Amino acid sequence: MRKKVIIGLLIILVILIIALLIPKNLELKGDSEVVLNLNEKYIEEGTNFKSEVTGTVDTSKVGEYTLVYKKGSQEVTRTVYVVDPSSLVVGLYGSQNTLVREGDPYIESGAFGIDKENGPVTEYKINGDVDTQTPGKYEVTYTFNVGKLKKTVTRTVQVVAKDEFEANTDGVPVMMYHYVYTKDNRPKTVNSNYILDTDFRKQLDYLKENNYYFPSFDELRAYVDGKIALPKNSAIITFDDGQAYFMQNGIPIMNEYKIPATAFIIGTKGAGKNLYPYATEYVSFETHSYDMHKAGGYIGHGGIISAMKKDEIVKDLQKGIKLVGSSNAFAFPFGDITEDGKKAVEEAGIDVAFSTVFGKVNVGDDYRTLKRVRVNGGIKLEDYIDNL
Numbered sequence: 001m002r003k004k005v006i007i008g009l010l011i012i013l014v015i016l017i018i019a020l021l022i023p024k025n026l027e028l029k030g031d032s033e034v035v036l037n038l039n040e041k042y043i044e045e046g047t048n049f050k051s052e053v054t055g056t057v058d059t060s061k062v063g064e065y066t067l068v069y070k071k072g073s074q075e076v077t078r079t080v081y082v083v084d085p086s087s088l089v090v091g092l093y094g095s096q097n098t099l100v101r102e103g104d105p106y107i108e109s110g111a112f113g114i115d116k117e118n119g120p121v122t123e124y125k126i127n128g129d130v131d132t133q134t135p136g137k138y139e140v141t142y143t144f145n146v147g148k149l150k151k152t153v154t155r156t157v158q159v160v161a162k163d164e165f166e167a168n169t170d171g172v173p174v175m176m177y178h179y180v181y182t183k184d185n186r187p188k189t190v191n192s193n194y195i196l197d198t199d200f201r202k203q204l205d206y207l208k209e210n211n212y213y214f215p216s217f218d219e220l221r222a223y224v225d226g227k228i229a230l231p232k233n234s235a236i237i238t239f240d241d242g243q244a245y246f247m248q249n250g251i252p253i254m255n256e257y258k259i260p261a262t263a264f265i266i267g268t269k270g271a272g273k274n275l276y277p278y279a280t281e282y283v284s285f286e287t288h289s290y291d292m293h294k295a296g297g298y299i300g301h302g303g304i305i306s307a308m309k310k311d312e313i314v315k316d317l318q319k320g321i322k323l324v325g326s327s328n329a330f331a332f333p334f335g336d337i338t339e340d341g342k343k344a345v346e347e348a349g350i351d352v353a354f355s356t357v358f359g360k361v362n363v364g365d366d367y368r369t370l371k372r373v374r375v376n377g378g379i380k381l382e383d384y385i386d387n388l
């Protein structure tokens with residue numbers, strides 16, 4: 001009798017264990033949300049029971065795909081997102097290797113993101129701390145999210161010991177270019193605003209060979225305000241107008257050299273009307289006004305700004321800022337500057353504004369009317385070097 005009871009209990013125990021081990025609910029293997037890059041292979045992980053799947057994933061097309069897994073009356077779903085990483089361009093303002101003199105404040109220059117279809121992405125997360133009291137290397141990362149697409153760009157911040165930091169004392173040249181042409185892609189008439197790509201390359205080679213540092217506009221402003229020192233060899237590269245000859249011939253060169261540059265974009269003209277497909281890592285966009293790059297005024301080059309009231313200028317600047325997603329800098333069209341124009345720059349919250357007056361930027365300058373160094377197309381390399 002006793003033996004039978006024990007066997008009976010054992011059988012019950014085994015049944016209980018089996019019942020506990022067999023899962024009752026249909027569950028997904030893997031994640032319920034999967035993000036894949038365009039043309040990346042989708043690997044089906046299935047469910048804990050054999051189930052019937054409906055729905056498909058086409059990784060050759062951006063989109064959201066739902067898969068439904070069924071077994072009997074049970075069903076679970078998985079969502080697969082296919083994203084295109086090339087649709088979002090991210091880059092840094094200023095130099096990837098940012099230099100800070102020991103003890104100076106770290107100026108956060110930020111990063112830019114441009115969704116090639118929808119325009120600027122101005123929200124992003126910044127991670128990383130910099131201790132400027134302690135020389136060494138630090139990392140700051142900037143993370144952008146557009147829908148399920150995530151992109152990160154990283155800055156190295158190098159805090160240089162005070163006695164090893166050679167500071168700039170004679171001003172920072174902000175080089176002003178316009179258009180770049182090549183042997184095969186040249187306009188009918190080449191004026192001094194056009195520079196041949198091979199001449200331009202020689203200038204960039206010189207900057208590279210001489211270890212030039214390319215500060216951001218935030219750093220330039222801090223320099224003007226006397227808050228930070230910049231390295232001895234510092235320069236900023238700018239291109240006015242955002243015209244096709246720069247976008248087509250200049251941008252690839254900047255990316256090749258990995259030198260940051262700024263394109264001042266006219267909202268209503270040239271590439272300004274169809275700007276975002278040109279977005280690229282090493283060229284950030286700033287405004288050259290939305291619609292003030294035209295005649296109609298009575299000072300300087302006759303730009304319309306002198307016929308406009310402060311509030312009208314502010315409105316135009318705000319439109320321009322919205323187009324490029326940045327208020328770091330502004331280049332006055334034709335260099336025509338008025339009192340209302342200067343006040344408008346302040347009101348629009350622009351960090352630095354540029355004229356076309358020849359010269360370098362120095363500590364103590366008015367941040368609303370900074371000088372630039374015009375680079376004429378035919379300039380000899382030795383003259384270019386003299387102007388630095």
Ligand SMILES: [Zn+2]
Nearest residue numbers: 240241333334
């Ligand atoms: Zn212009």
